[in-house]
Amino acid sequence: MSSSPVAALLGMRPHQVDGGALRQLLGGRPVVVTGASRGVGRQVALRCGAAGAHVVLLARGADALEDLVAEVASTGGSATAIPVDLRDLGAATAAAERIVSAHGAPALLVSNAGHSIRRDLADYTDRLHDVTRLAGVNMLGPIALALPLLAAMRQARSGQLISVGTVGMALPGPGWSVYAATKAGFDAWLRAISPELRRDRVAVTSIHLPLTRTAMSAPTYRHSRLPSLSADDAATWVCRAALTRSRVVSPWWGRLGGVATSALPSLVDRISTAAWRRAS
Ligand SMILES: NC(=O)c1ccc[n+]([C@@H]2O[C@H](COP(=O)([O-])OP(=O)(O)OC[C@H]3O[C@@H](n4cnc5c(N)ncnc54)[C@H](OP(=O)(O)O)[C@@H]3O)[C@@H](O)[C@H]2O)c1
Numbered sequence: 001m002s003s004s005p006v007a008a009l010l011g012m013r014p015h016q017v018d019g020g021a022l023r024q025l026l027g028g029r030p031v032v033v034t035g036a037s038r039g040v041g042r043q044v045a046l047r048c049g050a051a052g053a054h055v056v057l058l059a060r061g062a063d064a065l066e067d068l069v070a071e072v073a074s075t076g077g078s079a080t081a082i083p084v085d086l087r088d089l090g091a092a093t094a095a096a097e098r099i100v101s102a103h104g105a106p107a108l109l110v111s112n113a114g115h116s117i118r119r120d121l122a123d124y125t126d127r128l129h130d131v132t133r134l135a136g137v138n139m140l141g142p143i144a145l146a147l148p149l150l151a152a153m154r155q156a157r158s159g160q161l162i163s164v165g166t167v168g169m170a171l172p173g174p175g176w177s178v179y180a181a182t183k184a185g186f187d188a189w190l191r192a193i194s195p196e197l198r199r200d201r202v203a204v205t206s207i208h209l210p211l212t213r214t215a216m217s218a219p220t221y222r223h224s225r226l227p228s229l230s231a232d233d234a235a236t237w238v239c240r241a242a243l244t245r246s247r248v249v250s251p252w253w254g255r256l257g258g259v260a261t262s263a264l265p266s267l268v269d270r271i272s273t274a275a276w277r278r279a280s
Contacts, residue, residue, distance in 0.1 A: 007227035010210070010253060011253070012227050017236050017240050022051040022239055025107065026108065031048045031108040032109045034110065035058070038214070039214035040234040049072035049078070050075050054078045058082050059113060092141045100149065106153065108161075108242055109146060109160070111146060112164040113137060113142070118220055119175065130178055134178045134182045138182035143189060153197075159202045159203075160203040161202070163187065163190055164207050165207060167251065167253075167257070172184070205246055211228040212230070
């Protein structure tokens with residue numbers, strides 16, 4: 001679907017990545033990728049490994065990470081696996097400290113791990129744990145991991161944090177309230193710290209990813225004909241952002257939707273309500 005004319009019109013294509021420039025940027029340097037056990041993170045790790053980076057792979061699935069270490073090595077790269085549950089904030093901080101002491105300041109932190117739940121408000125009245133679970137993996141854990149890594153980058157006066165967020169942060173819709181809120185919370189944190197980090201030559205990029213075919217989207221969109229990216233298409237967005245160091249990467253309609261949500265909130269609310277009524 002990502003090669004269809006509609007997908008192209010919507011800006012949902014792989015981005016061009018200059019392999020030589022990526023190798024020059026990342027070759028021999030540490031790159032940290034969270035959520036590396038599958039999906040977008042796995043593809044990002046493979047691309048960074050192929051560019052000569054030493055890739056530090058984080059996720060809970062230890063076996064999948066070890067398989068990926070071997071796969072990166074088979075392409076001539078090198079990688080280290082650190083199994084961690086980001087909802088355990090102490091473990092996230094300890095993982096970051098371990099990375100800094102073993103590898104120094106990373107050239108790149110790709111904060112990609114995430115979890116989504118589609119559930120209407122009425123269905124989680126007695127499920128506060130849905131909120132704490134998503135806050136842990138989408139916001140608090142990523143901050144706990146980033147703090148020591150960003151401190152090391154600031155000291156080195158180089159590096160970049162790329163966050164894999166969603167277009168839903170600017171266009172939050174019914175059913176996705178907890179997912180959108182927790183992803184947007186992390187993104188607001190990035191917006192606020194970006195100017196502080198820029199002073200120390202550390203860049204921050206927020207990627208507003210549209211629908212991507214992975215295990216995460218499969219339960220809701222497996223049979224959907226909506227335009228979508230593949231996991232590797234999404235990885236090209238991350239690798240291109242490492243080269244451009246853009247502040248935000250978003251399809252044009254994501255940016256437009258964000259402006260409309262801010263400028264015309266009542267109208268957008270009415271449209272969302274009508275769409276939600278039709279769907280439910
Ligand atoms: N797929 C989409 O349509 C879409 C659209 C917009 C944005 N995104 C964003 O893209 C990013 C990647 O998503 P994806 O589609 O590649 O999803 P995915 O295939 O489900 O992968 C999610 C990754 O996050 C890791 N993870 C989940 N919970 C974790 C935890 N508690 N601690 C540590 N790691 C954890 C998973 O590994 P383990 O289970 O092994 O821990 C896995 O590696 C996410 O941030 C997502 O919000 C996705």
